[in-house]
Structure formats: C-alpha cells, structure tokens
Amino acid sequence: MKKSILLFIVILIHPICYAQLSKLEKKISSFIDVNNPDALKLLEEVVNVNSGSMNFDGVYKVGQIFKSRLDALGFKTQWIDGKPFERAGHLIGYHTGNGTGKTLLLIGHLDTVFEPSSTFQKYIILNDSTATGPGISDMKGGDVIIIYSLEALKQSGLLKDMNLIVVMTGDEELSGRPLALARKDLIEAAKVADISIGFEDGKSDPKTAVSSRRGASGWELKVKGVPAHSSQIFTDNIGAGAIYETSRILTEFYQKLSTEKDLTFNPGVILGGSDVNREIKLNGGFAYGKTNIVAKETIVTGDIRAVSPEQLKRAETTMQQIVANHLPQTEATLTFDEGYPPLAPTEGNYKLLDYYNKVSKDLSLEKVVAVNPRDAGAADISFTASFV
Numbered sequence: 414m415k416k417s418i419l420l421f422i423v424i425l426i427h428p429i430c431y432a433q434l435s436k437l438e439k440k441i442s443s444f445i446d447v448n449n450p451d452a453l454k455l456l457e458e459v460v461n462v463n464s465g466s467m468n469f470d471g472v473y474k475v476g477q478i479f480k481s482r483l484d485a486l487g488f489k490t491q492w493i494d495g496k497p498f499e500r501a502g503h504l505i506g507y508h509t510g511n512g513t514g515k516t517l518l519l520i521g522h523l524d525t526v527f528e529p530s531s532t533f534q535k536y537i538i539l540n541d542s543t544a545t546g547p548g549i550s551d552m553k554g555g556d557v558i559i560i561y562s563l564e565a566l567k568q569s570g571l572l573k574d575m576n577l578i579v580v581m582t583g584d585e586e587l588s589g590r591p592l593a594l595a596r597k598d599l600i601e602a603a604k605v606a607d608i609s610i611g612f613e614d615g616k617s618d619p620k621t622a623v624s625s626r627r628g629a630s631g632w633e634l635k636v637k638g639v640p641a642h643s644s645q646i647f648t649d650n651i652g653a654g655a656i657y658e659t660s661r662i663l664t665e666f667y668q669k670l671s672t673e674k675d676l677t678f679n680p681g682v683i684l685g686g687s688d689v690n691r692e693i694k695l696n697g698g699f700a701y702g703k704t705n706i707v708a709k710e711t712i713v714t715g716d717i718r719a720v721s722p723e724q725l726k727r728a729e730t731t732m733q734q735i736v737a738n739h740l741p742q743t744e745a746t747l748t749f750d751e752g753y754p755p756l757a758p759t760e761g762n763y764k765l766l767d768y769y770n771k772v773s774k775d776l777s778l779e780k781v782v783a784v785n786p787r788d789a790g791a792a793d794i795s796f797t798a799s800f801v
C-alpha cells in the first residue's frame with residue numbers, strides 16, 4: 414500500500430510535466446491534485462478509528478465511513494455480517510455502468526493488526542510530507558486511494574460507464590474461519606469480475622508492484638513410537654522411537670525440497686517425549702520425557718509457501734511420500750490446513766503491470782517493476798486469482 418500512497422502522494426504534490434497525458438487524463442490528474450488535502454483528511458479520520466481485526470465495532474465503523482462514500486458515488490453497497498466466520502464482516506459495493514467494458518474488482522481491507530490494547534492508536538503528522546498511524550500503509554491508505562480514484566473518475570464523467578465491484582474485507586489480518594465462509598463473498602465477486610486489483614502495499618517501494626505472491630498454509634506432523642526403556646531402542650519390537658522418525662522426516666523434507674525455487678516450508682514448533690500436550694492457543698505446549706525412555710510421540714507444526722497451486726500440490730505429495738516411509742515401529746501423519754492460495758505469475762498479471770508502468774511513466778514518474786514473490790506475503794487478492 415505504501416507504494417500506492419506514495420505514488421498517489423507523489424502524483425499529488427510534484428510539479429508534473431503532463432507531456433504524455435491526454436486532455437482527459439490531465440483532468441483526472443488535476444482532480445487528484447486539488448483533492449489531496451481532502452483525501453488525507455479521510456485517511457486521518459479512518460486511521461483514528463481503531464479497527465484491529467477483533468474490534469468488531471471499530472471495523473464496522475470504518476466500513477460505514479467508506480460505505481457512505483461509495484453510496485454517494487452511486488454504488489449499491491452492502492454490509493456482509495461476519496458472524497458466521499466470527500469476525501466483523503465485509504463491505505461490498507457494486508457499480509453497474511452503461512458501458513460494455515470489463516468488470517473491475519477493487520480490493521481493500523478495513524482491519525489492522527493494532528487492537529485497542531496496542532499503544533499505537535493515532536494519526537500523527539511528522540512533517541510536511543510524512544504521517545504515522547496504525548494501518549496507514551496496511552492498508553487504509555489504499556482504501557482511500559480506491560475512493561479518490563473513483564471520485565476522480567466520476568468527476569471526469571467516466572464512472573457512469575464503468576462496471577466495478579469494491580470489496581473491503583474486515584478480517585484480512587486475522588481471517589475468520591472457515592476460510593470458505595470468510596472469503597465466500599470475495600470469491601463470488603471475483604466470479605463476476607474480469608480483472609482484480611489489490612490496493613495493499615507490496616514492498617514499501619513505489620517503484621515496485623506485486624504481480625505474483627505466494628500462498629501460505631499450515632501443516633502438522635504427528636509421529637508415534639513405542640515407549641520402552643532406552644536399552645531396547647532399535648530392537649525389532651521397539652524400533653526407532655518417535656523422535657528419530659521425526660528427525661528423519663524433517664531431514665528428508667529439507668533434502669528433497671529446500672532447493673526448489675520460490676518454495677519454503679518451515680517447522681516452527683516441535684514437541685516430543687513420553688507425554689506431549691499441545692496448546693494451540695498458546696502457539697506452544699508441554700513435553701515430558703526422560704533420557705532413558707524411548708520417545709512415544711512428537712508434534713511438529715509449520716507453514717508452507719508456494720508460488721502456484723501446482724507447486725503446492727507437488728510439494729504436499731512429496732512430503733506425504735516422505736512421511737509414509739516409516740522407520741521401524743513408528744507411524745506418522747501429516748495434515749495440511751486450509752490457507753491462503755498463491756497468486757501465480759500469469760500473463761494477465763504481467764499485462765496489468767505493464768499498464769501500471771506505462772501510467773507511471775506517462776506521469777513522468779519512475780519505472781515500476783515486479784516484486785519478487787518471496788518478498789510478497791499472502792493476501793486476499795490471491796483468492797480471486799483462479800477466477801479473473
């Protein structure tokens with residue numbers, strides 16, 4: 414988002430040479446210039462409403478501020494209640510134009526990672542060109558860019574012909590579960606749309622844009638062995654124990670998959686011994702064992718990030734094959750949870766980047782290049798990838 418807001422602000426405050434802009438484009442550009450103070454005022458207003466993902470009232474309140482702006486632009490808006498997935502909900506707005514052009518889906522989110530308990534709460538102007546505040550770059554600034562881009566289009570007489578859907582989710586930072594419900598409305602919107610654009614920051618650099626990002630999901634490995642006195646380990650009846658089997662599995666994950674481009678998988682927590690008690694809420698747990706007892710069980714939790722659904726599938730298959738190949742007297746299961754899908758690097762995405770780059774150059778700004786997908790986190794737009 415910072416990229417977009419910077420691009421946006423740079424567009425607004427720099428003396429721009431409009432050599433390559435058409436008359437209509439100049440009009441749009443000057444509308445943005447003139448209205449920059451108002452855009453910043455809206456940004457300040459929404460940043461000063463705490464909307465940590467679990468502060469449902471705050472998320473709703475921010476949603477209502479943007480809803481009234483979309484209403485005024487002629488959108489048919491709707492607040493989707495988040496009760497079924499235990500979050501605040503989403504704002505959705507539809508604009509059906511007179512034209513037959515493509516349908517654009519513009520994606521933002523209303524929540525931030527800063528809950529009311531955080532000490533970071535207010536919008537503060539640091540100097541003539543910088544402000545700080547919770548969720549400015551991630552991503553209320555991007556939401557404000559959506560609103561003012563639409564205002565500029567309306568003012569220039571272009572909006573009336575455009576087919577647009579705006580979705581601002583209320584749980585991007587801590588998404589509700591099941592994801593199938595929490596992202597249902599976004600996916601439905603994507604099915605109608607031809608092109609989707611997310612307005613969140615990529616790499617905090619206005620010279621870059623994200624054309625591909627990796628997905629992220631979690632996995633859990635559970636291993637069981639036969640507990641016995643350590644003097645009996647490696648015998649036919651006792652076998653290798655849970656900890657040896659776990660180390661075999663993790664080592665083979667590393668050996669077979671760690672060099673694959675754009676794929677990462679990270680075991681984050683491991684518990685093992687005679688008695689293991691995992692506390693999901695604490696992201697940890699308890700393990701008891703003795704040095705002279707063969708380990709009975711282990712639990713490992715980790716994440717996996719892949720650049721395309723095909724790569725994810727391939728990696729999951731390889732991991733399952735490794736797990737299935739047990740050391741003596743051990744058993745293991747590996748499960749993957751539902752996660753954020755990847756936004757694969759497609760021709761369409763590069764085409765959009767080309768457009769963006771051209772606009773940047775026409776505005777006498779810098780060339781825009783793609784962010785390395787390894788540096789781009791999972792995001793809501795990825796849910797739309799297979800539909801647009």
Ligand SMILES: [Zn+2]
Binds near residue numbers: 552613
């Ligand atoms: Zn975000």
